[in-house]
Amino acid sequence: MTSLTFVIELTILVLAAFLGFEVISKVPTMLHTPLMSGTNFIHGIVVVGAILVLGFADDTFTQVVGFVAMVLATANVVGGWFVTDRMLEMFKRRPEPRREEPPE
Amino acid sequence: MISDPDVLGLLYLVAIVCFVLALRFLSSPKHARRGNWLGGVGMLVAIVTTLLVDGISNWPMIVVAAAIGSAVGLVGARRVKMTAMPQMVALFNGVGGGSAALIALAEFHELGGVLVWDEALSVSLSALIGSISFAGSLVAFAKLQELVSGRPIVFPGQNVVNVVVLGGAVALGVAIVAGLEEQWAIVALILLALLFGVMFVLPIGGADMPVVISMLNAFTGLAASATGFVLDSTVLIVAGMLVGASGTLLTLLMAKAMNRSVANVLFGAFGQVQTGAGQARADDGRTVRATTADDVAVQLSFARKVVVVPGYGMAVAQAQHDVRQLADLLEERGVDVKYAIHPVAGRMPGHMNVLLAEANVPYTQLFEMDEINPEFAQTDVALVIGANDVTNPAARSDPGSPIYGMPILDVDKAASIVVLKRSMNPGFAGIDNELYLDPKTTMLFGDAKESVLKLITAVKSA
Numbered sequence: 001m002t003s004l005t006f007v008i009e010l011t012i013l014v015l016a017a018f019l020g021f022e023v024i025s026k027v028p029t030m031l032h033t034p035l036m037s038g039t040n041f042i043h044g045i046v047v048v049g050a051i052l053v054l055g056f057a058d059d060t061f062t063q064v065v066g067f068v069a070m071v072l073a074t075a076n077v078v079g080g081w082f083v084t085d086r087m088l089e090m091f092k093r094r095p096e097p098r099r100e101e102p103p104e
Numbered sequence: 105m106i107s108d109p110d111v112l113g114l115l116y117l118v119a120i121v122c123f124v125l126a127l128r129f130l131s132s133p134k135h136a137r138r139g140n141w142l143g144g145v146g147m148l149v150a151i152v153t154t155l156l157v158d159g160i161s162n163w164p165m166i167v168v169a170a171a172i173g174s175a176v177g178l179v180g181a182r183r184v185k186m187t188a189m190p191q192m193v194a195l196f197n198g199v200g201g202g203s204a205a206l207i208a209l210a211e212f213h214e215l216g217g218v219l220v221w222d223e224a225l226s227v228s229l230s231a232l233i234g235s236i237s238f239a240g241s242l243v244a245f246a247k248l249q250e251l252v253s254g255r256p257i258v259f260p261g262q263n264v265v266n267v268v269v270l271g272g273a274v275a276l277g278v279a280i281v282a283g284l285e286e287q288w289a290i291v292a293l294i295l296l297a298l299l300f301g302v303m304f305v306l307p308i309g310g311a312d313m314p315v316v317i318s319m320l321n322a323f324t325g326l327a328a329s330a331t332g333f334v335l336d337s338t339v340l341i342v343a344g345m346l347v348g349a350s351g352t353l354l355t356l357l358m359a360k361a362m363n364r365s366v367a368n369v370l371f372g373a374f375g376q377v378q379t380g381a382g383q384a385r386a387d388d389g390r391t392v393r394a395t396t397a398d399d400v401a402v403q404l405s406f407a408r409k410v411v412v413v414p415g416y417g418m419a420v421a422q423a424q425h426d427v428r429q430l431a432d433l434l435e436e437r438g439v440d441v442k443y444a445i446h447p448v449a450g451r452m453p454g455h456m457n458v459l460l461a462e463a464n465v466p467y468t469q470l471f472e473m474d475e476i477n478p479e480f481a482q483t484d485v486a487l488v489i490g491a492n493d494v495t496n497p498a499a500r501s502d503p504g505s506p507i508y509g510m511p512i513l514d515v516d517k518a519a520s521i522v523v524l525k526r527s528m529n530p531g532f533a534g535i536d537n538e539l540y541l542d543p544k545t546t547m548l549f550g551d552a553k554e555s556v557l558k559l560i561t562a563v564k565s566a
Contacts (some may be wrong), residue, residue, distance in 0.1 A: 024353050039127075
């Protein structure tokens with residue numbers, strides 16, 4: 001890897017930090033728990049790293065470590081998403097009388 | 105199979121855009137759920153793209169690992185009660201951090217001997233932060249699940265030991281960046297970081313959990329981002345940093361809501377049982393007045409305006425549904441009912457909002473501290489359900505109190521105050537509450553859920 005790649009990646013990182021602060025500061029207090037749980041889901045992106053490690057593993061050590069990393073990361077992705085979805089489903093405004101009940 | 109790095113990069117860009125929009129959509133509860141779906145699409149794109157990378161093999165292992173992880177995640181997410189959400193969030197934080205640390209370990213093993221300094225730096229950071237987040241989150245989980253005491257666990261010289269352990273891990277990281285390529289170095293680094301993770305969360309009390317959970321959230325994001333540098337993956341760098349920014353922002357917000365610095369939260373071992381300073385002096389003739397459900401029911405039924413102040417006690421007793429039912433009954437009788445939400449009520453940011461949302465309380469009825477505080481003066485009854493420190497007037501008036509300066513809900517400005525409380529034990533911060541000695545205050549002792557159920561029966565017949 002050249003050091004140019006490193007500098008470019010660092011630039012991306014810093015810009016992402018600014019973007020993150022901008023976007024997150026617009027999230028209302030009321031949604032802070034779903035925000036935590038939603039960002040929990042997003043850091044499940046390590047699953048990409050786990051696939052790359054396990055997919056290219058050619059000795060037992062790397063395979064075992066990659067396997068465990070993959071289990072943890074998928075649990076993170078799947079669990080994080082479903083918990084967030086369950087939570088956000090509950091946030092409702094006042095009237096909307098019984099929307100999710102079967103029609104009739 | 106995709107071998108063109110540009111195609112891969114563009115597909116990952118799609119995923120990045122989805123993640124940013126997912127967070128953007130969280131700015132309002134109206135379209136927040138759609139945002140999460142969009143995030144899901146982004147994740148799917150990123151995963152499928154990675155699986156299509158040219159040269160990926162070991163398919164049986166990938167499939168089995170993904171199946172196990174998905175099953176665990178799905179069952180956990182479906183089964184967990186909303187009251188247990190803080191520990192669930194801590195757990196998912198932990199597994200993400202653990203995964204990042206393991207990826208760093210595998211990369212060090214694979215690339216051992218040919219690591220350039222910046223790769224070595226990324227590997228070390230990913231292993232360090234990921235391990236701290238993993239161990240710290242598991243301890244936070246154990247505390248919230250009450251597997252270990254929620255009170256701070258302290259021993260003499262604790263901060264010194266912590267500094268030595270963390271210093272050792274950092275020193276190993278520096279050695280690795282400087283060219284040490286032995287595998288024991290990264291393994292030792294991970295072990296020390298795990299130890300530090302355990303030790304730095306153990307002394308932190310239950311009431312400070314919102315800060316700790318936010319911070320661990322940030323750590324896992326940063327660990328993922330560092331992993332992105334190791335693997336030259338833009339999607340990991342950006343997505344990880346978005347989480348890092350979010351966790352950092354929440355950490356600062358929570359600390360501000362308690363009027364304490366992050367350092368004080370982490371190293372202050374706040375909430376040990378206090379002796380001496382800050383204790384409410386009960387020897388000045390004022391006494392606590394206990395009341396009955398019937399009396400409170402009458403008070404509530406004939407009030408014009410009631411403000412409900414929920415706290416961790418409501419979560420523990422799982423009383424949110426019954427609280428909603430009580431509020432509905434009162435509204436049918438023409439009482440104006442509002443909820444006052446303190447930013448650090450509960451064990452994680454926004455904890456009370458989620459519980460009340462689960463009980464179908466419309467979010468338009470929930471008010472933040474700054475909005476509701478001016479209204480307490482026109483409130484007939486402030487009904488405090490399992491909240492303690494966030495209502496303690498000592499935070500305004502007693503410079504000797506450990507929570508002096510913390511913004512509180514001004515419940516003592518209401519015409520009368522009813523406190524539902526299990527017993528006279530002090531709250532998690534370990535401080536007596538002046539509010540309970542106020543002549544306007546009456547106490548209804550007992551489990552929050554049972555007390556609220558009694559109130560419902562009594563209001564029906566009032």
